[in-house]
Amino acid sequence: MALIVGNWKMNGLRSSLAEARRIAEGAPDGHDLAICPPATLLWAMSEALEGSAVKTGGQDCHPKESGAHTGRISAEMIADAGASYCIVGHSECREECGDTDDILAAKLAAVLRAGLVPIFCVGESLETREAGEAVSFVTAQLGVVMDLAEKVVVAYEPIWAIGTGKVPGVDDIAEMHQAMRDRLGETTPLLYGGSVKPGNASEILAVPHVGGALVGGASLKADDFLGIARAG
Numbered sequence: 001m002a003l004i005v006g007n008w009k010m011n012g013l014r015s016s017l018a019e020a021r022r023i024a025e026g027a028p029d030g031h032d033l034a035i036c037p038p039a040t041l042l043w044a045m046s047e048a049l050e051g052s053a054v055k056t057g058g059q060d061c062h063p064k065e066s067g068a069h070t071g072r073i074s075a076e077m078i079a080d081a082g083a084s085y086c087i088v089g090h091s092e093c094r095e096e097c098g099d100t101d102d103i104l105a106a107k108l109a110a111v112l113r114a115g116l117v118p119i120f121c122v123g124e125s126l127e128t129r130e131a132g133e134a135v136s137f138v139t140a141q142l143g144v145v146m147d148l149a150e151k152v153v154v155a156y157e158p159i160w161a162i163g164t165g166k167v168p169g170v171d172d173i174a175e176m177h178q179a180m181r182d183r184l185g186e187t188t189p190l191l192y193g194g195s196v197k198p199g200n201a202s203e204i205l206a207v208p209h210v211g212g213a214l215v216g217g218a219s220l221k222a223d224d225f226l227g228i229a230r231a232g
């Protein structure tokens with residue numbers, strides 16, 4: 001049983017709901033699938049996928065439930081739109097929102113308060129990997145979820161692998177997932193993300209402790225996303 005999550009990032013218009021319906025129609029048995037569309041599509045996608053095996057999720061949230069925060073979305077709003085998951089700490093968000101560990105902890109608390117499952121992202125830069133510090137960097141990032149190990153999903157996404165077509169070797173993925181498993185214990189589902197495609201999915205999903213994938217670009221096309229799901 002793998003968890004395959006599509007992160008549509010800032011992609012998708014109402015016409016893209018047809019692609020989500022195609023994903024639901026072709027969803028293979030035995031896996032959990034979810035799509036995190038842009039907020040503008042979340043309610044409509046949740047409605048479109050209701051009754052199917054594919055759930056929905058948000059891509060980020062504000063720590064507070066409501067208030068004067070122009071342009072922001074709360075975890076309660078994401079839940080109200082029919083979602084089951086919410087991504088927290090994606091590297092693109094960390095960079096664009098300036099998320100600190102304190103802010104990430106507050107966002108995680110908000111997601112859990114709203115009854116959603118957080119998908120917490122971690123991952124090192126190329127500079128950190130080349131310095132030989134990837135494992136220590138990522139395991140330090142896990143400090144924010146140490147008390148939530150039974151409530152979160154963790155996605156390891158090396159920043160240099162996101163949208164680049166570059167993927168770590170299976171030995172590197174295995175080493176990182178073993179280190180995360182050692183730090184978090186047995187209960188936390190662990191995903192890999194970063195240039196997952198139908199052609200490399202079976203190799204990645206076979207790595208010990210990899211329980212699924214967080215997929216960006218390849219989740220936008222039903223055939224590609226389903227190809228990854230079927231490889232699991």
Ligand SMILES: O=C[C@H](O)COP(=O)(O)O
Pocket residue numbers: 007090157161162163164193194195196214215216217218
């Ligand atoms: O959230 C998804 C990741 O950032 C991976 O994106 P990608 O599959 O386009 O490399």
